Amino acid sequence: MTPDNASFTTAAYTLAAIIYLAYVLSLKLRLRRLRARAIALETSARPRSDRPEGA
Amino acid sequence: MQAEGLVRTFGGRRAVDGVSFTLHAGDCLALFGPNGAGKTTLLRMLAGLLAPGQGSVRVNGVPVKEGAAARAQVGLVSHASMLYSVLTARENVEFAARLYGLPDPRDAAMRALELMRVEDRADAPARTLSRGLQQRVSIARAMVHSPSLLLCDEPYTGLDDAGSAALTDALTERREGGAALLLVTHNLTEGLALATQAAIMRRGRFVRHEARELLDVRAYQAQYRELAAVHD
Amino acid sequence: MTSGQPSVAPPLPSQRDPLVGVALLGIAAIYVRALAFTPIEARQGAAQKIMYIHATSAFIALYVAFVLMALTSALYLWLKDEKLDRVAESSAEVGLCFTTVVLATGPIWGKTIWGAWWTWDARLTATLFLWFIILAYLLLRGAVEERGRRARYSAVLGILASFLVPFIHLSVYLFRTLHPMPILLKPSAPSLPNEMLVTFLLSFAAFTLLFIALLRSRYRLATLRDWVADREAERA
Amino acid sequence: MTDIAVPTPPGMLAAAWLVARKDLAIEFRTRTAFLSALVFALLGVTIFYFAWDATAVAAADLAPGVLWVIFTFAGLLGLQRSFGSELADRAVDGLLGAPISRESIYLGKAFANLVFVAGILFVTIPAVVLFYNLPMGSGIAALAGIAALAAVGLVAVGTLFSAMAVNTRMAELLLPMLSLPFFVPVVMAAAQSSARLMAGRPVAEAMPWLRILVAFDIVFVTACTLAFPFTLDE
Secondary structure: OOOOOOHHHHHHHHHHHHHHHHHHHHHEEEEHHHHHHHHHHHOOOOOOOOOOOOO | OEEEEEEEOOOOOEEEEEEEEOOOOOOOEEEEOOOOHHHHHHHHHHHOOOOOOOOEEEOOEEEEOOOOOHHHOOOEEOHHHOOOOEEEEHHHHHHHHHHHOOOHHHHHHHHHHHHOHHHHHHOOHHHHOOOOHHHHHHHHHHHHOOOEEEEEOOOOOOOOHHHHHHHHHHHHHHHHHOEEEEEEEOOHHHHHOOEEEEEEEEEEEEEEEEEOOOHHHHHHHHHHHOOOOOOO | OOOOOOOOOOOOOOOOOHHHHHHHHHHHHHHHHHHHHOOEOOOOOOOHHHHHHHHHHHHHHHHHHHHHHHHHHHHHHOOOOOHHHHHHHOOOOOHHHHHHHHHHHHHHHHHHHOOOOOOOHHHHHHHHHHHHHHHHHHHHHHOOOOOOHHHEEEEEEEHHHHHHHHHHHHHHHHHHHHHHOOOOOOOOOOOOHHHHHHHHHHHHHHHHHHHHHHHHHHHHHHHHHHHHHHHHHHHO | OOOOOOOOOOOOOHHHHHHHHHHHHHHHHHHHHHHHHHHHHHHHHHHHHHHHHOOOOOOHHHHHHHHHHHHHHHHHHHOOOOOOHHHHHHHHHHHHHHOOOHHHHHHHHHHHHHHHHHHHHHHHHHHHHHHOOOHHHHHHHHHHHHHHHHHHHHHHHHHHHHHOOOOOOOOOHHHHHHHHHHHHHHHHHHHHHHHHHHOOOOHHHHHHHHHHHHHHHHHHHHHHHHHHHHHHOO
């Protein structure tokens, strides 16, 4: 008799998808933040006053 | 001692940017320069504590980094006392003597302490000594194995008159005994008094380096003050 | 050795990373194929399908991410090339993500086979310890500012960790064999009918692609971060 | 200045012994770290006793487990301070500037830590035997032997990580986080083998675990000794 545990499969698949997507999102956010800092550093000569917070 | 093409970068900044010079027995190079010029980094490389990014350091032909033996001939006095605060002055210096493999560590330690006229506090734990006395013990520690190359990073700071006199006598005696000295200091008069050569370091490079006799002290002082106005 | 001369143009990876997009599409395709088009295994029921994402992620986490981290760590100590350190850092972080998925899906699947969420099954326990090691690795990286020292410390930990994994596997398996698991079906190497095997292999390929895409993206992130750190160090 | 005998820098082991002796002299003079680790261990042993319902679980079965958990954390406490004395006033520069190899510094510190941990064990094992009224007999000798093997493994890894952690901001948190995963096989092997020997089972049964323990010691003492120079600011 095949046990009916489809709910477990969906739970596992969704959980896996959430974790992977969360990681992709975190990569994208960190990249955006760094790009902004890089562009800011690149365009401004010596941003003494508006230097972004530490590296 | 020969230093050739020494370079060292820290996170994209060149602390030492191509320094080469030679010291012979009996030479004393006074090295001046503002904070952040790279003097301490250079000194640590000469002492074999820090591997140079490029270039090499040799004492009597033996590279300092690889050959642990070469470090046996080097003595370092730095800002920090390099002492174990819990151990007494004698134990600290004796420990150093044993590290250098001296045949008579006990006597060598006592002689070094006497040289710096601090033998009366030999059995006091290092932490109970004043800053100046700790400095003297630290200098004794650096000289216990009578090194042929003595590197001093502002050794006079914190020393009272008696201490300074003891240090000057010890350095002069070492120099006449055939050691090569490198004296890093901010105090022009102090530095020039002992020096056979003088150099000014800015942004990791020697901007001036010449024999002491050729120097006109007043002009040197004026130029140094203007050079050292802004820190690196 | 290091990016001495300040490269004028910042290494700006493009906003839209095509490879990550393609990899995610691949995973979506696997989801559809596994859930809708692969037959349900008679004895275990639908839960057996968890294997397609659990086993593949586990394999990649241990045999790809971790090995890459250990290898690049060893090479870094020898060659002192910063790029190697960045690869080690990236494969550690992506490896942590894969290991987290394994630890999330494992117990769910375990519940259906062994009736308990956590049964200290040898492989799952080993993955748990791997997860702790990678976490410690990333914590160490976070605690050291100076780049040279951070790279050296993490390289040393990376190599020591690679010596540790066999010991953990050994002791966990020895521990487990002394307490036989109430296993109905030993989820060892799947001898699957070809229909399921195809899904498994496709899934393996898709997850490997995902790993490579994430690794590349994380590597570029590390390069950009170091570039920014250099520029700020110069300006400071 | 120096008489006929030319100064000869000490060899690897001689230098290691010098560093170890210096460390132990410092430890003996302050004694605070040792006493606090000791009290921590003894308190732990007593607290564990009340953490279990003595009627449900026989104290004897509990004893090895308690010993290894306490031993691990007391050891960590001891390792925490081992490089503190070096960094104060940059005393480590004195060692690095001396004509001795970097590896001998590690071996010296590791040996001093080993003596430190052995000291704690020397008191904790009798305490466990006393409080959990274990049968005296051969089991105790086996326990001590296994403890020694485990201590070597812990100290080898712990000393290296303490050398790294001391230079970072979060040393207190970092040292346990880095070391504990490495302690897992050691504690597992020690607990399993000592449980069997204490229960009087044939030695053969404990052999597989002892082999793991010995292999761990050999692999990690060499690996950590070779890795140590890389942790210094070259």
